[in-house]
Amino acid sequence: MFQPGEEQEGHLQNEEIERLHFAIRAANIGFWEVDLPTNTVKWDGRCQELFGLTKDLYIPYTEAIRYIHPDDLEPVNAAVQKALAGENDGYYDMRYRTIGASDGKLRWVHFSGRAYFDEHGQAIRFGGIAQDITNPHSLFKKTEQTLRDQEALFRHVTSSAPTGLWLSDEAGGLTYLNNTLVEWTGMAYDDLLGAGWANAIIEEDRARSAETFLTAVTARAHYDTRFRIKKGDGAVVWCRAAGDPYYREDGSYAGYAGFCMDIDELVKQQQAAIHSEERFRNIVEQSPMAIGLLRGRDMVVELGNDVIFQVWGKTRNIIGKDLLDALPEIRDQVFMSLLQEVYDTGQPFFGNGTLARLERNGRLEDVYFNFAYTPMRTGGEVSGVLVLATEVTELVLARKAVEASAAKLKAVIDFAPAAIALFSGPDLVVEIPNQAFLDIAGKGREITGKPLREAMPELIDQPFMQILDNVYRGGKAYEAVGMPGNIIQDGILTEHYFNFSYIPLVDNEGKVYAILDVTIDVTQDILIKKKIEESEAFLKEAIEVAELATWTIDANTSQLTYSSRLYDWYGIDPEKHDISAVFDLIEPGDRQRVADAIQKAMTSGSDGIFDEEFTINSLETGRKRVVHSQGKVLLDTQGNPAKLIGTAQDITVHRHLQLALEQEIQQRTEELDASNEELQAANEELATANEELAVTNEELAVTNEELTQSNDNLHISNQDLQQFAHVASHDLKEPLRKIQTFLSRLEIDTANVYSPKSVTFFQKINHSVNRMQTMIEGILNYSRVNAGDQEMEDVSIGAIISNIQYDLEVLITEKGATLKYSELPTVEGSPILLYQLVYNLIINALKFAAADRPPFITITAEPVLHRNAHFYKIEVADNGIGFQQVDAEKIFNTFTRLNTKDHYEGTGLGLALCKKITLRHHGSIEAYGEIDKGARFVIYLPKHQLFSKLI
Numbered sequence: 001m002f003q004p005g006e007e008q009e010g011h012l013q014n015e016e017i018e019r020l021h022f023a024i025r026a027a028n029i030g031f032w033e034v035d036l037p038t039n040t041v042k043w044d045g046r047c048q049e050l051f052g053l054t055k056d057l058y059i060p061y062t063e064a065i066r067y068i069h070p071d072d073l074e075p076v077n078a079a080v081q082k083a084l085a086g087e088n089d090g091y092y093d094m095r096y097r098t099i100g101a102s103d104g105k106l107r108w109v110h111f112s113g114r115a116y117f118d119e120h121g122q123a124i125r126f127g128g129i130a131q132d133i134t135n136p137h138s139l140f141k142k143t144e145q146t147l148r149d150q151e152a153l154f155r156h157v158t159s160s161a162p163t164g165l166w167l168s169d170e171a172g173g174l175t176y177l178n179n180t181l182v183e184w185t186g187m188a189y190d191d192l193l194g195a196g197w198a199n200a201i202i203e204e205d206r207a208r209s210a211e212t213f214l215t216a217v218t219a220r221a222h223y224d225t226r227f228r229i230k231k232g233d234g235a236v237v238w239c240r241a242a243g244d245p246y247y248r249e250d251g252s253y254a255g256y257a258g259f260c261m262d263i264d265e266l267v268k269q270q271q272a273a274i275h276s277e278e279r280f281r282n283i284v285e286q287s288p289m290a291i292g293l294l295r296g297r298d299m300v301v302e303l304g305n306d307v308i309f310q311v312w313g314k315t316r317n318i319i320g321k322d323l324l325d326a327l328p329e330i331r332d333q334v335f336m337s338l339l340q341e342v343y344d345t346g347q348p349f350f351g352n353g354t355l356a357r358l359e360r361n362g363r364l365e366d367v368y369f370n371f372a373y374t375p376m377r378t379g380g381e382v383s384g385v386l387v388l389a390t391e392v393t394e395l396v397l398a399r400k401a402v403e404a405s406a407a408k409l410k411a412v413i414d415f416a417p418a419a420i421a422l423f424s425g426p427d428l429v430v431e432i433p434n435q436a437f438l439d440i441a442g443k444g445r446e447i448t449g450k451p452l453r454e455a456m457p458e459l460i461d462q463p464f465m466q467i468l469d470n471v472y473r474g475g476k477a478y479e480a481v482g483m484p485g486n487i488i489q490d491g492i493l494t495e496h497y498f499n500f501s502y503i504p505l506v507d508n509e510g511k512v513y514a515i516l517d518v519t520i521d522v523t524q525d526i527l528i529k530k531k532i533e534e535s536e537a538f539l540k541e542a543i544e545v546a547e548l549a550t551w552t553i554d555a556n557t558s559q560l561t562y563s564s565r566l567y568d569w570y571g572i573d574p575e576k577h578d579i580s581a582v583f584d585l586i587e588p589g590d591r592q593r594v595a596d597a598i599q600k601a602m603t604s605g606s607d608g609i610f611d612e613e614f615t616i617n618s619l620e621t622g623r624k625r626v627v628h629s630q631g632k633v634l635l636d637t638q639g640n641p642a643k644l645i646g647t648a649q650d651i652t653v654h655r656h657l658q659l660a661l662e663q664e665i666q667q668r669t670e671e672l673d674a675s676n677e678e679l680q681a682a683n684e685e686l687a688t689a690n691e692e693l694a695v696t697n698e699e700l701a702v703t704n705e706e707l708t709q710s711n712d713n714l715h716i717s718n719q720d721l722q723q724f725a726h727v728a729s730h731d732l733k734e735p736l737r738k739i740q741t742f743l744s745r746l747e748i749d750t751a752n753v754y755s756p757k758s759v760t761f762f763q764k765i766n767h768s769v770n771r772m773q774t775m776i777e778g779i780l781n782y783s784r785v786n787a788g789d790q791e792m793e794d795v796s797i798g799a800i801i802s803n804i805q806y807d808l809e810v811l812i813t814e815k816g817a818t819l820k821y822s823e824l825p826t827v828e829g830s831p832i833l834l835y836q837l838v839y840n841l842i843i844n845a846l847k848f849a850a851a852d853r854p855p856f857i858t859i860t861a862e863p864v865l866h867r868n869a870h871f872y873k874i875e876v877a878d879n880g881i882g883f884q885q886v887d888a889e890k891i892f893n894t895f896t897r898l899n900t901k902d903h904y905e906g907t908g909l910g911l912a913l914c915k916k917i918t919l920r921h922h923g924s925i926e927a928y929g930e931i932d933k934g935a936r937f938v939i940y941l942p943k944h945q946l947f948s949k950l951i
Contacts, residue, residue: 032130036084164261166243238266311367335356343384551648570616874938
């Protein structure tokens with residue numbers, strides 16, 4: 001179907017197209033087209049007649065030109081080739097002769113048309129119209145009425161066409177315009193005739209458009225240009241005007257016929273496309289990522305930025321080449337097959353850290369890329385592949401180095417003799433434990449990924465968890481040597497000793513994210529060390545008990561070292577260690593014998609035993625001592641004597657006693673005979689004493705029964721006393737309440753006018769009543785501490801303080817007080833009593849606040865070993881008026897006040913109650929104070945009570 005102008009520049013309405021076809025058929029015009037891929041001419045019946053053909057609508061081009069007059073064949077072929085080459089914008093216009101194929105008739109024909117091209121400049125379509133110009137009068141053999149009818153029909157068709165149509169005379173002056181052009185311009189029809197049409201064009205485009213038209217008219221060439229007109233509604237739009245010369249029946253030039261189309265939307269789209277393409281090219285060129293465009297299945301390099309050519313190690317000279325010709329080194333690599341798979345399937349492909357071997361700088365290099373291959377489509381069909389790539393060689397090599405280093409580190413950790421693990425996050429999640437750690441933990445690898453408290457719950461009540469928490473929060477490493485710990489191994493809780501280091505690991509912001517644990521089980525070393533220490537202590541004690549002296553003789557230097565006891569015996573200078581100095585003090589009769597015995601013991605092959613008694617003379621006192629010395633030779637690694645070590649004992653007394661004992665035995669034997677007679681008499685007296693002792697035992701049993709009864713009576717008395725205190729306190733409350741009630745009525749009784757002195761008396765009475773109520777309440781609280789059994793519960797000290805803050809909110813606000821506490825423990829005990837304990841201490845701090853500063857109360861806690869058991873040490877410290885340390889015990893007594901009641905209220909029972917509560921929980925409380933610097937109360941409470949109730 002014939003279209004005036006380019007295909008993409010608009011289509012006529014179907015109805016109008018039919019009318020136009022009717023008019024064209026009436027004008028005796030034929031249509032033709034060359035199918036370029038098959039080089040076949042396709043034409044209608046009218047064109048067939050021009051070549052004298054009767055039936056072939058499709059004929060090869062080589063056959064069609066056989067019917068062109070020989071004299072005209074070469075110019076026709078030349079004109080066709082020029083049009084297909086794009087000359088004169090692809091337009092074709094020839095007049096030549098044909099010789100009829102069937103009838104041999106000579107005809108003059110006028111063939112005109114145009115070639116159309118794709119984005120690569122390749123001709124994709126070639127066609128146009130044809131007209132028989134043999135007889136100029138052949139088109140006008142109809143009657144004048146028929147011509148008028150045809151002209152009327154033509155004007156009707158053109159006037160109603162949506163496209164502007166126009167005719168001009170030989171000079172280019174317009175002689176006809178259809179209604180569409182008149183309506184567009186908003187000008188009068190007559191004003192547009194001649195050269196008036198130029199006034200509708202905006203001034204910037206007017207001269208250029210007029211010059212283009214007149215140049216075409218002068219050359220009798222095809223006219224085609226674009227310009228902007230201002231429509232009647234004021235809108236400025238782009239238009240395309242095109243036309244060609246037309247001829248009279250005699251073949252003479254008559255003027256131009258053409259059309260004008262509104263292409264404003266198309267121009268805007270083209271401008272947007274150009275702008276978009278420019279932006280795209282700028283983005284591509286400026287992108288730090290390598291970007292390239294490959295066309296066709298052979299992957300012809302069509303486009304690329306500087307980065308991709310640098311990556312490929314090539315220049316822009318490879319544009320237009322097949323990728324394998326441009327990069328022959330990738331022929332045996334995976335990339336070409338991946339690109340073609342993307343082209344064939346239309347599915348993108350993404351690669352990460354992929355190895356490529358590229359020739360760069362004259363040598364083949366191993367490089368790594370993250371890349372994406374994305375199919376590019378034209379008309380819905382894949383026409384190429386867009387390549388996006390980032391070189392990550394350094395990153396991949398660094399990662400490989402890190403992985404290799406990590407593998408080495410893991411191997412070192414796995415086979416390290418020390419237990420190593422990582423505890424991540426505040427929950428201390430176990431990560432990368434090595435086998436040594438698993439062996440110590442007594443668990444399998446299932447503990448990996450679990451919090452340490454869950455993986456090893458036996459550590460919760462031991463110091464390790466608190467230490468780890470402190471390291472994580474504080475960021476300071478912790479080391480310990482020989483710390484004991486209880487670990488469950490094979491289902492049994494066993495005691496071990498460890499050397500360990502907790503090392504905090506920090507991120508780039510300096511925040512701790514994990515703790516590295518390096519631990520060595522030194523249980524055997526500690527146990528051996530303890531045994532050695534026990535043995536040494538035992539040996540030392542035995543030496544001291546036995547009053548032994550120790551000595552050592554070096555086999556090579558004959559140097560003698562000895563203990564302080566020998567200094568005392570010999571009386572020699574402690575700095576002298578030569579053995580000859582000692583030999584001079586041995587009795588001459590014993591000296592050689594001792595020397596020979598030492599020599600024999602230190603001779604190789606002997607038993608190495610030295611055992612001699614000898615007499616020495618003190619150098620200072622001259623006193624003689626009989627010494628029994630024993631020793632044993634120690635051998636070196638070659639089996640030669642190295643040292644002779646031994647002990648010495650002063651047996652002077654023993655020798656003297658031995659002589660005296662022999663004499664004493666003789667004397668005692670004689671006395672024994674006499675004593676036997678006396679013993680007989682004593683036995684008789686003993687029998688009498690036994691009878692008296694039996695009587696005494698009976699009296700003692702009676703006394704025990706009386707003591708048991710007294711204890712029972714005392715217990716009953718205590719219960720009665722407690723009940724009395726409770727009842728008395730309750731009974732006293734009621735009259736006090738009435739005193740307050742009547743006192744308040746007197747104060748508000750307007751019938752009585754009281755003197756200032758009476759008002760003062762009322763105030764003192766009211767104050768006394770309040771104090772009495774406080775004291776009664778204190779007595780009640782004090783009596784309740786031992787009132788019956790208290791059920792044991794898990795009590796959170798932190799929760800107690802939160803409740804106290806709520807209860808004392810008004811007082812704390814009035815005092816401007818600050819309570820500071822964190823991470824307080826949960827203990828077993830009575831919630832009521834423990835609340836009373838902490839409440840009294842906080843009230844005490846608020847009550848005895850200093851006048852010149854607001855109260856500041858801190859409450860801290862930590863696990864400790866106390867009385868060989870696990871306790872919590874809880875401290876309550878304030879900055880109040882304090883007290884003298886000499887009064888530290890006194891303040892826990894009942895009704896004890898260190899300050900006058902005029903300045904500080906109270907009953908003197910608060911701290912006594914605190915002491916009673918801690919004792920009932922099998923704990924203790926201590927007080928520390930300093931005048932005007934505050935007080936500190938230290939409470940020790942067991943982690944776990946022995947019984948389910950407080951008894």
